[in-house]
Amino acid sequence: MIKTKRLLLRRVRKEDWKAIQRIWKDETVSPYAQYDNIKxxxxxxxxxxxxxxxxxxEYYNHIFFAVCLQDEIIGYISCNRCVDAYEIGYCFHSKYHGQGYAKESVLGVIAYLLIKIQMEKIFILMVEYLNYSLDGRGKCMKIEHVAMYVNDMEKARDFFVKYLDGKSNDGYHNVKTDFRSYFISFDDGARLEIMNKPDMADDEKALNRTGLIHIAFSVGSKERVDELTHSLSADGFEVVSGPRTTGDGYYESCIIAIEGNQIEITI
Incomplete structure (x- = not known):
């Protein structure tokens, strides 16, 4: 818990969802919060x-603070650990813009990270209207989705839904070409397209090859990496590495999942 002159900052609880939903809905109309992440x-x-x-x-890899003015949640601050530093982001309801609440609460969080957790580096990224994140057509450039051809679409779909909390659409079928697909959506907007059509090439997938080699999923904590890796191994999937801390500071494991395709699980 962090106390400032006017505010109380505490860890987000599951029952805070309604207050944060109100802030996110306000994002969609506020001229001060034009984010590229559609929730x-x-x-x-x-x-x-x-x-x-x-x-x-209970953990310190991803810290979420609810910013409270008296009994009302007016915003939140997220702190995401990046190896030996934290990246700080924040969002406030537009009703409380321009009154110094963001500065006051962020300074409190910085003091908390430096003193309590003894971090030495903190990144703060400011986004103003996203003008410098737009291309010449006024659109935000981002990866819209990743696609993969598979032989068994239902089995592939069920894997991502069961183990990685994906949400599938009802599927698409082009009766003329017999092309079929599912779109699997994940939190924060990432999407995976699973596809199938007649006469696909199905070459051997060597572990070390050129081209796209794996899809990485962040599951939020070291404990969750261990738990999910154990569950996948128990269900018969081959674990080719980890869980381990890599030389560049990532805690991860790698699984041979659907039809020889590699899935990386990380914090």
């Missing part, structure tokens, strides 16, 4: 996401 704002999606934030309260 699912329905009750179930927000409840699930904030419940995951709440589970992080």
């Amino acid at each position: 699912e704002l329905d009750d179930l999606s927000v409840t699930n996401r904030i419940a995951r934030w709440g589970r992080e309260a």
